[in-house]
Amino acid sequence: MSFIRISPHRRSTRKRLFEVSSPREESSTEFNYDDLKNAITDAENDLNVMRKKLKPTKKPGGRCNSFEAVKQHFVDTVHGHINSLNKGLGVKYQEVIKLEDDANQEKELHRREQSKLERKVKDLQSDLQKSDKTLQEKESEIESCKEKLQLESKARENELKKQQSELDARFSEQLQDKERIIEGQKLTITRLEEQIKTKDNDITSLKQGQEKSNAFQEKLQRKEKEILNMKNTNESEKQMIVEHYKEMIQNKEKEIHSLQQVNHQFKQYVEQKEEEMKRIQVDFQRKENTIQQLLKQREEEKAAKEDERKQKDEALTRLSAIAGDRLRNNNPGITDLSDPNRPMKIAEKFTEMYDNDWTDSMEALEDLGLNEEECVIMLLHFLTDSYEECGRLVSELDRHIEQAVTLTHCEQDGDKSDESSSSSQNIPPEILKPIKDIRRKMTVNNMEILQKKLLAHLKNVRTDVKDDHISACSKFVADCIKYAWMMQIQDPPVYIEWDFPSDAKIDTNILRSYTKAGDHVDFIVWPVLYLHKDGPVLNKGVVQPKSANK
Structure with missing residues (x-):
């Protein structure tokens, strides 16, 4: 159906x-x-x-x-x-x-x-x-065209501002730049007009191709109106820009004319100032030369005064050194506190050697089969023999030094001692004291050689001393040699006394007992230490008294 x-x-x-x-x-x-x-x-x-x-x-x-x-x-x-x-x-x-x-x-x-x-x-x-x-x-x-137009408009505005600032700085060159810029703007506007015409043609073709769409026609009409408005705006802006630049050019021409006048006046002013500057430079150069001469004279005077001051300081230093050497020469009351080997320090080390090394050496010798008295006498001989040999070596060294200083030589041994005493009396203290100081400072460098020489001497002097004995108390022997040398090189030499006969009365001011009590000497254990011969006591000696039933 x-x-x-x-x-x-x-x-x-x-x-x-x-x-x-x-x-x-x-x-x-x-x-x-x-x-x-x-x-x-x-x-x-x-x-x-x-x-x-x-x-x-x-x-x-x-x-x-x-x-x-x-x-x-x-x-x-x-x-x-x-x-x-x-x-x-x-x-x-x-x-x-x-x-x-x-x-x-x-x-x-x-x-x-x-x-x-x-x-x-x-x-x-x-x-x-x-x-x-x-x-x-x-x-x-259309939007892109609009954005391009806006960007170009902003670019033109920035360019115009930049050109305006350059016009204020360059005068005539800016006018030519502005004319070129105006021509470029005209070309740009012409290109924009051509672009607008092209867009108009495009819009017309779009209108012909899209007549069936009413909505598109309405939008297109609106865009055409906007473009026409933009075109009118660009035309008005172009006209305003041209008028603005014409007015600006006229103003800049007036400014250039006024600046030319000012420039002419400024040139005249500069010429006057240059002439004044030349005169000032001539005066300044003349004064500068005068100042340089005065400074040179001042430096010469200052150098002369400095030389005089240095000479005075050197003379005072020499005088002070001579006076100090004369005071310290053969004067034990004045010591160098910076010297680690001065007499008081030697006394302290001498006591430590007796308290420590001497005790150890006693035990070592007893282990070798010696009795107490034999050990004490052997250790005392190590010390006294070292002291006497160091005294002989120091005297010989002083004699060689004095001969070198006085440029005298002697062939016989007996004459040497006489000549040494006479020459040392003739040497001034300011020369003799530095020589003694040099001798004392050479101790550290020559100690190893001195140790070897003294060990050989100890073996030769004492026939009862064997290598085992020296090896057993090697540290004590080395310290005896070291401190004996330090005592002998003092000015005057530190003195030790060990000659106390048997049965002699014990002087408690300089001696103390060893292990027994009594009033008379049996044998000497440790010598008395003096600051110098017949000088004050630094350390008491040690003796073994005789027992009452002996």
């Missing part, structure tokens, strides 16, 4: 009945004609509503929504119409199947019509998307 009429049908209110004979049944079927007519009328009206809703719209999305609504409405109402037709016609099952086939055919027709409409909608959508895309491209081109 098909429905051709578009105008709505009127429903019937009558109740007419008809009889229809069934092809497969012998009896006839009675149905209501008016109900059937009303059902068909409702279906035609619904179909017309659906066709109206499916008319093309401007928006593709609207068409899809309208079609879906119609489709849903058709699905909702078709079953109702079928039921009303069945009721009105009073058909049976076989007729319902036939009607369903007819309805399916009608549905297929509607589906085909729907697919055609959907393809049409898609075509319209693609056309509209292309139009929108083209419109967006044109809008972006």
Whole structure:
């Protein structure tokens, strides 16, 4: 079946009945004609509503929504119409199947019509998307043109400001630069006008190609108005810029004229000042020469005074040294406190040697089989023999030094001592004292040689001394040699006394007892130490008294 009429049908209110004979049944079927007519009328009206809703719209999305609504409405109402037709016609099952086939055919027709409409909608959508895309491209081109115009306008403003600052600094050169800039601006404006004309042509072609889109035409008209406004604005700006530069050029010409006058006056002023400067320079050079001469004289006088002061200081230093040497020469009361080997320090070390090294050496000799008295006498001989030999070596050294100083030589030994005493009396103290100081300072460098020489002397002097004895108390022997030499090189020499005969009365002022008590000497253990011969006692000696029953 098909429905051709578009105008709505009127429903019937009558109740007419008809009889229809069934092809497969012998009896006839009675149905209501008016109900059937009303059902068909409702279906035609619904179909017309659906066709109206499916008319093309401007928006593709609207068409899809309208079609879906119609489709849903058709699905909702078709079953109702079928039921009303069945009721009105009073058909049976076989007729319902036939009607369903007819309805399916009608549905297929509607589906085909729907697919055609959907393809049409898609075509319209693609056309509209292309139009929108083209419109967006044109809008972006217009926006880019607008941005370029703004950037160029800002660039022109910055350039104008820069040129204006340069005009204030350069005068005539700036005027030529401004003229070139104006020409460049004119060329730029001409290019912009050409670009605007090109854009106008593009817009005209776009207008011709997009006449079907009303929305695009409205947007295009707005863009044309904006471009016209921009063009008018550029024209007005161009005119203002030209007028501004003309006025600026006139002002700069006036400034140049006034500056030329000022420059002429300034040149005259500078020439006057240069002449004055030349005169001042001549005067300054003359005064500078005078100052240099005065400074040179002052430096010469200062150098002469400095030489005189140095000579006086050297003379005072020599006089002080001579006076000090004379005071310290052979005067034990005046000692050099900075000397670590002065007599008081030697006395302290001498005591430490007796307390420590002497005790250790006693034990070592006793281990070799010697008795106490033999050990004491051997250790005392180590000290006294070293002291006497060091005294002899110091005297010989002094004699050689004095001979070198006095440039005299003697062949016989007896004459040497006489000559030494006489020559030492003739040598001035300021010469003799430094020689003795040098002799004392040479002790550290020559101590190793001195140790070897004294060890050989000790072995030769004492036949009862063996190598084992010296090895057992090697540290004590080395200290005896060292301190004996330090005593002998003092000025005057430090003196030790060990000659106390047996049975002599013990003087407690200079001696103290060893291990026994008594008033008379049995044997000497440790010598007495004096600052010098017949001088004050530095350390008491040690003796072993005789027991009362001896």
